[in-house]
Amino acid sequence: MQELDTVIELSRLQFAATALYHYLFVPLTLGFSVLLATMETIYVITGRDIYRQMTHFWSKLFAINFALGVATGLTMEFEFGTNWSTYSHFVGDIFGAPLAIEGLMAFFLESTFVGLMLFGWGKLSRGKHLLVTYMVALGSNLSALWILIANGYMQKPTGSAFNPDTMRMELTSLPDLIFSPEAQAKFVHTSIAGYVTAAIFVLGISAFYLLRRRHIELAKRSFRVAALFGVFASIGVISLGDALGFINGGAQPTKLAAMEGLWETAEAPAGFNLIAWPNQEEQRNDFEVQIPYLLTPLVTHTFDESIPGVNDLVAEAETRIRNGIPALSALQTLRENPTDAQARATFEAHQDDLGYALLVQRYVEDVSQATDAQIAKAAADTIPPVAPVFWSFRVMVATAFLMMAFLILAVIFSLRGTLHRHNWFLRLAPWMIPVPFIANEAGWVVAELGRQPWTVYGQLPTWLSASTHSVGYMIFSLTGFVLLYSLFIVVEMYLMVKFIRLGPSEGKHDAHADSVRQQHSSQWSEA
Incomplete structure (x- = not known):
């Protein structure tokens, strides 16, 4: 069992x-594609060549990020089969569908039109090139949609049922599955976070x-x-983040309790823990600073609902x-x-809680012989690591408001x-x-x-999902991936810095580039 635990953790x-490496590339790709479409739309409407230059230059940086995002993302899909084979078998009918659609429709759509966008200048008319750029933006966001539908199922399983004859979850x-509130809220929140990332x-x-x-x-x-693109996106990401938090609170009360550092059920109107030091071993906060009455309306959108804490949730899990x-x-x-x-009749009467029984199987093979202590230990496992979730949530929220304030100032200074x-x-x-990247990574955490401790919330525990590899294999594999992905980050940074230093090409204005730059520089200085 100790070796199995090590393999699971590895x-x-x-x-x-x-995933964290890959997620460094994803938000920028999502936001950049829409921002490029915005710039090119202005070019087509106004006919001003400066907007063509803008679109052409920023598309080079988009292409670098897109290529490395694809390279880091492909291996992740193979990991489900190599490292999480039990999970893949258990929910393959459901999880595989959106991933297959993402690959066939969104990924190929996006990849095909990226080439046309980058190399179609001067070969396509303005309208056709603009359509290509819109298709790149559509492909990028469709790709995110299908992936987040799959992830949304892991957060709140819908549209499926367990078949005791095949021992698998099956799509019903x-x-x-597609219109799950969890998946849709997650998609919109994640996409708009990408728009903020690209804007900043x-x-x-600039x-x-x-x-x-x-x-x-x-x-x-x-x-x-x-600045204009980003300020609206920042408002959207905060408001839709609140909507996602509201949905999460109902779907995953244990996550909500960890996010807010709630050990005891908070009766309305509850105070919001602005900062705290959660102590999971003793199930209390060693230190906390609260804003009175704020948590209840934030989480429940009412003033009279209580919010369950860790202790009550553990008792419910038991x-x-x-x-x-x-x-x-x-x-x-x-x-x-x-x-x-x-x-079969017994199974059907108790099947809604089958996933919870799988938690205790980690401690005793014959669950019918489980002791009170083993059941209590399994129930305690249903609470995720509180301190990392608590602080990651606050980092995400704090950086979101910081970015919104920064973007508001950017709009004011620019328009004036x-x-x-x-x-x-x-x-x-x-x-x-770096700030939006920090916010995105914190949100992922x-x-x-x-x-945790679920791969599919309430249905399949993480401890049961992993493949049966050796510890040595996992160490070798982990080391290889970290080294490879670190190389990708270095390549990304090198290429980005190189093209940023080179700057945009002046295109047909090359003959006058020096004089134009000199004139603009003097005007900027005089202003």
Whole structure:
């Protein structure tokens, strides 16, 4: 059992590492594709060549990020089969459907049109090239949609049922799977977070050019478009984040309790723990600073609902484990004798809590012989690591409000034409580039670590999902992935810095480029 636990933890660590690496590329791709479509739309409407130059330049950086995002994402899908074979067998009918659609429709759609977007300048008409750019944006966001539908099922399983004859979850309703509130809210929140990421990235690079008096006209207009694009996105990501939190609170109360550091059920109106130091061993906060009355309306959107805490949730899990044990015992009987009517009736009466009985099987093979102590231990496992989830959530929220404030200032300074008076803001902008990436990674930690100990919430425990590899294999595999993905990050940074330093090509204005830059530089200085 100790070796199995090590393999499980190494499998989790490897998937977490590859996912966190991959997620460095995804939000920028999502946001960049829509921002490029916005810039090119302005070019087609106005006919002003500066917007063509903007679209052409920023599309180069998009292409670098897109290519490395694809490279890091492909291996993740293979990991489900190599490292999580039990999970793949258990929910393959459901999980495989959106991933297959993503690959066949969204991925190929996006990849095909990326080439046309990058190399179609001068070969396609303005309208046709704009359509291609829109198709790239559509493909990028469709890709995210199908992946997040699959992930949404892991967070809140819908549109499926367990078949005791095949010992698998089977798809019962594709519309329920696709239109799951969890999946749809997660998609919109994640996509708009990508828009904020791209906006701040463009702002930071544009500020870099403005500080160095390079490509002034392109930088000023890119700054303004990104600022306006980003400020609306930042408002959306915060408001839709609240909607996702509300849905999560009902679907995963254990995650909510960890996010808020609630050990005891909070009666309305509950206070919000602004900061706290959760102590999971003693099930209390060693230190906390609260804002009175704020948590109840934030989480429940009412003023009179209580919010369940860890202790009550553990007690509820213990009840569900005891109720699920007959279902698991009956299932084992059905494996040997599928025609046993009494076992099937027992299973059907208790099947809703089958997943909870699987938790205690980690500690005793025959769950019908489980002791009170083993059941209590399994019930305690239903609570995710509170401190990492608690602090990751606060990092995500704090950075979201920081970015919104930054983008509001960017819009004000840009529209007033006073950017040149605020060199401090221009110097700050490049340092803001990592902030949305930090927010995205923190959000991923909240979503995925907060779901533990489940691979599929309430249905399949993580301990039962992994493949039976050796510890040596997992160490070798993990080391290889970390080294490979670290190389990808280095390549990304090198190429990005290289093309940012080169700057945009002036295209047909090359003969006058030096004089134009000199004129803009003097105008910027005089302003």
